[in-house]
Amino acid sequence: MSLKTKNILVMATMSAGKSTVLNALLGDDLLHSGNEATTSTIMRLHTKHSSEFGAISYCSDKLPINREILVNDEILRTWNKDDRVHHIDVFTKMTDLHKKKSQTNLVYIDTPGPNNSQDISHQELLDSALANNNINVILYILNCSQLATNDDYELLTKLHKYISQNKGTQVIFILNKVDVLDEESGELISSIIKSTKLYLEDSGFKHPVIIPLMAKMALVAKKTIAGKHVSRKESRMLINELERFRINKHYLNEQALFNNVQKKLIRRQLNLITPQLLHQFFKIMSPKKAHLNRRELKQFCSYSGIQTIENILLSN
Ligand SMILES: Nc1nc2c(ncn2[C@@H]2O[C@H](COP(=O)(O)OP(=O)(O)O)[C@@H](O)[C@H]2O)c(=O)[nH]1
Numbered sequence: 001m002s003l004k005t006k007n008i009l010v011m012a013t014m015s016a017g018k019s020t021v022l023n024a025l026l027g028d029d030l031l032h033s034g035n036e037a038t039t040s041t042i043m044r045l046h047t048k049h050s051s052e053f054g055a056i057s058y059c060s061d062k063l064p065i066n067r068e069i070l071v072n073d074e075i076l077r078t079w080n081k082d083d084r085v086h087h088i089d090v091f092t093k094m095t096d097l098h099k100k101k102s103q104t105n106l107v108y109i110d111t112p113g114p115n116n117s118q119d120i121s122h123q124e125l126l127d128s129a130l131a132n133n134n135i136n137v138i139l140y141i142l143n144c145s146q147l148a149t150n151d152d153y154e155l156l157t158k159l160h161k162y163i164s165q166n167k168g169t170q171v172i173f174i175l176n177k178v179d180v181l182d183e184e185s186g187e188l189i190s191s192i193i194k195s196t197k198l199y200l201e202d203s204g205f206k207h208p209v210i211i212p213l214m215a216k217m218a219l220v221a222k223k224t225i226a227g228k229h230v231s232r233k234e235s236r237m238l239i240n241e242l243e244r245f246r247i248n249k250h251y252l253n254e255q256a257l258f259n260n261v262q263k264k265l266i267r268r269q270l271n272l273i274t275p276q277l278l279h280q281f282f283k284i285m286s287p288k289k290a291h292l293n294r295r296e297l298k299q300f301c302s303y304s305g306i307q308t309i310e311n312i313l314l315s316n
C-alpha cells in the first residue's frame with residue numbers, strides 16, 4: 001500500500017512549548033526543550049517513511065552536509081547551530097500509533113519561533129517553510145498562561161494572511177500547559193477557552209478549533225508506557241496530574257472546541273473502565289503485573305489532549 005504524506009507545520013512564539021508538543025507527538029525527547037536560542041533551521045520530522053531512517057542536514061541550495069543513522073537531541077542541536085545548515089530531515093519511526101494504524105506519513109515541520117519579531121532571518125525561514133512545503137495542517141501553539149502577547153499577535157497575523165491565500169489548509173489551535181492552571185483560585189479552563197476563542201475571532205479566525213493540551217504530561221506518560229527514562233521531577237508532575245485525572249477524566253475533552261464526532265471518540269475511550277486500584281494492588285504484589293497500569297496511562301493520553309490531536313491528524 002502506498003504511503004500518503006501529510007505535511008503539518010508547527011508554529012508558536014518562544015516557550016509556548018513547541019519542542020515539547022513535537023516530542024509528545026513522537027513519544028520521545030528528540031528535540032531539546034527549555035531555554036535555548038530558538039531553532040534557526042527548518043526541521044522536517046518524518047514519522048513513517050518506507051526507506052530512509054536517521055537524519056540528513058542540508059545547506060540552502062539543498063546539498064547534503066551531514067548524515068547520521070542514530071539521531072538524538074545532541075546531534076540535532078549541533079546541526080541547528082551550524083550556520084551552513086538551512087534545513088534538516090529526520091526520519092523517525094518512534095510513534096507506535098503511526099506504526100500500527102496508519103498508512104500516513106505525518107511530516108511535522110518545525111519552524112523557528114520568532115521570539116523576537118526583529119529577527120529577519122527567522123521570519124524568512126518561516127516564510128520559506130510556509131511557501132515550500134505544501135502544508136496540509138498548521139498546529140498553532142498558544143501558551144495558556146501567556147495569551148495575547150505582541151509576538152503572538154504578529155505571528156497570528158502572518159497565519160491569517162497565509163490562510164486567506166491557502167483555504168485548504170486546516171488550522172488547529174493548541175492551548176498548551178493547561179496543567180498549570182489553578183482552578184481553585186479561579187483559573188477555569190472554560191473561561192480561558194472562551195477568552196482564547198474571542199481573541200482568535202478578533203484576529204480574524206472564524207470558528208477556531210481549540211484543543212487544550214498538557215504536552216509535558218503527555219510526553220511523560222508516553223515515555224512511562226514505553227519504559228523510557230523519566231526523571232524524578234517528571235514522574236512527580238505526572239503523579240500529581242494523575243490525581244486530577246482520576247477525579248474528572250473528561251475535564252479537558254468537554255471544553256475542547258472541535259467536532260462532536262471526534263469528541264465522542266475520546267469520551268468513549270475515557271469511559272472505558274480501568275480498574276486503577278486493582279492495577280496499583282498488582283503493582284505492589286507482582287512487578288510482572290505492573291504493565292496493567294499502562295492502560296490507565298493510555299487513557300491519560302486521551303485525557304491530556306495529545307490523543308485528540310493525533311486523531312485529528314490521522315483523520316482525512
Ligand atoms: N507545565 C508545563 N510545562 C510545559 C508544557 N509544555 C512545555 N512546557 C515547558 O515549557 C518550557 C518551554 O518549552 P519548549 O518546548 O522548549 O518551548 P519552545 O520554545 O516553544 O520549543 C519548557 O520548560 C517545558 O518543559 C506543559 O504542557 N506543561
Ligand SMILES: [Mg+2]
Nearest residue numbers: 018019032033
Ligand atoms: Mg523549542
